[in-house]
Amino acid sequence: MYTSKLINQLKSSATIAAAAKARELRSQxxxxxxxTLGEPDFTTPAHIREAAKQAMDxxxxxxxxxxxxxxxxxxxxxAFARDYGIEWKPSEVAVSxxxxxxxxxxxxxxxxxxxEVIIPTPYWVSYSALVELVRAVPVLVETTExxxxxxxxxxxxSAVTDRTRLMMLNSPGNPTGAVYPVGTLESLAQxxxxxxxxxxxxxIYDKMVYEGFMFRTFVSFGDDVREKTIIVNGVSKAWAMxxxxxxxxxxxxxxTAAIARLQSQQTSxxxxxxxxxxxxxxxGPQEAIGEMLAEFQQRRDYVLRRLRSxxxxxxxxxxxxxxxxxxxxxxxxRPLPGGATVDNSSDFxxxxxxxxxxxxxxxxxxxxPGYVRLSFxxxxxxxxxxxxxxxxxxxx
Numbered sequence: 562m563y564t565s566k567l568i569n570q571l572k573s574s575a576t577i578a579a580a581a582k583a584r585e586l587r588s589q590x591x592x593x594x595x596x597t598l599g600e601p602d603f604t605t606p607a608h609i610r611e612a613a614k615q616a617m618d619x620x621x622x623x624x625x626x627x628x629x630x631x632x633x634x635x636x637x638x639x640a641f642a643r644d645y646g647i648e649w650k651p652s653e654v655a656v657s658x659x660x661x662x663x664x665x666x667x668x669x670x671x672x673x674x675x676x677e678v679i680i681p682t683p684y685w686v687s688y689s690a691l692v693e694l695v696r697a698v699p700v701l702v703e704t705t706e707x708x709x710x711x712x713x714x715x716x717x718x719s720a721v722t723d724r725t726r727l728m729m730l731n732s733p734g735n736p737t738g739a740v741y742p743v744g745t746l747e748s749l750a751q752x753x754x755x756x757x758x759x760x761x762x763x764x765i766y767d768k769m770v771y772e773g774f775m776f777r778t779f780v781s782f783g784d785d786v787r788e789k790t791i792i793v794n795g796v797s798k799a800w801a802m803x804x805x806x807x808x809x810x811x812x813x814x815x816x817t818a819a820i821a822r823l824q825s826q827q828t829s830x831x832x833x834x835x836x837x838x839x840x841x842x843x844x845g846p847q848e849a850i851g852e853m854l855a856e857f858q859q860r861r862d863y864v865l866r867r868l869r870s871x872x873x874x875x876x877x878x879x880x881x882x883x884x885x886x887x888x889x890x891x892x893x894x895r896p897l898p899g900g901a902t903v904d905n906s907s908d909f910x911x912x913x914x915x916x917x918x919x920x921x922x923x924x925x926x927x928x929x930p931g932y933v934r935l936s937f938x939x940x941x942x943x944x945x946x947x948x949x950x951x952x953x954x955x956x957x
Contacts, residue, residue, distance in 0.1 A: 567694070574687060583914070594950060625830045662808060664729075669823055671791075679758075681711075682701050682929055698724075707877075709880075718752050721756045727759040738880060743777045769854060802835075871951065872955055874891075889932065905923075935947075
């Protein structure tokens with residue numbers, strides 16, 4: 562049966578593919594040390610799970626408004642005001658089936674075919690694919706390890722053309738863990754206003770920032786910046802709710818109305834039970850976030866210490882999220898059993914999985930050859946064993 566050219570050109574998610582390969586080996590009895598998925602390994606806090614049970618028992622099992630129940634929209638506004646001192650109206654909130662869905666909604670609502678979308682690299686694997694799905698054009702802007710993988714205002718401005726519609730920003734970022742300095746964000750905001758470019762600020766990791774670093778929401782640089790900004794966020798990372806599939810956008814009312822029209826035809830509404838659970842996440846006790854962050858801090862510090870002791874690796878210190886993105890290119894050219902060699906990051910990850918049973922994600926998938934991503938969203942026992950296996954592999 563015929564399948565469309567658009568979908569045939571679409572690549573599968575590299576992170577999901579890497580996790581699938583790890584599961585395949587595990588099903589064969591191999592003890593795979595997996596560091597592929599960007600998913601907190603904690604269970605959703607009890608009070609959130611309880612709110613979902615109560616919602617089911619209360620009969621909240623039917624369709625809702627296309628872009629979410631009023632209680633959740635108000636909770637999103639209240640949480641943003643509580644955390645960042647900035648007011649939003651429920652009419653500016655659109656709740657979606659996860660942040661990835663929210664990003665697609667944004668692109669479909671503001672981009673026309675042929676519009677250009679600026680994406681700093683390294684970038685989350687789905688960004689360019691989602692841009693292409695709406696027949697817009699990804700414009701990749703390379704950043705460097707030396708800059709902390711942060712795009713500068715000069716790089717932003719140099720990438721702007723008369724076809725530029727939007728810039729995608731992610732801080733803290735995936736795959737690098739980069740947290741943009743406040744001054745850099747402010748200079749990017751100035752360019753966006755001067756050049757009349759929409760900025761989609763993906764702030765899904767806003768609660769996961771480590772000592773010595775500071776998160777700043779992009780809309781905090783003035784009303785003129787806010788008019789150009791669409792915030793994407795959700796409950797997946799901060800509250801360990803990846804499977805609940807609740808994300809949202811905060812945007813000018815006309816953009817939110819466009820998203821509402823799209824989503825009404827596309828998915829009808831987000832899961833009703835998950836929406837009530839998200840209300841509990843936003844309004845309820847917040848201590849679990851700090852507890853998870855403390856555990857991630859411990860894991861991060863251990864991983865960085867171990868990587869610094871290994872030969873031929875380099876990285877920019879991650880300030881947030883739960884990833885380390887490190888350069889392995891000094892190990893290219895090494896021989897493998899059977900006469901093959903490691904020629905790129907994908908070869909490196911394949912060889913590491915085959916020979917050391919450690920699963921990482923190739924930097925090729927994030928637009929940055931020569932690097933690999935390690936997610937430390939897993940237990941310390943796995944992390945310690947994985948670091949030992951990686952060190953043995955690199956020294957072999």
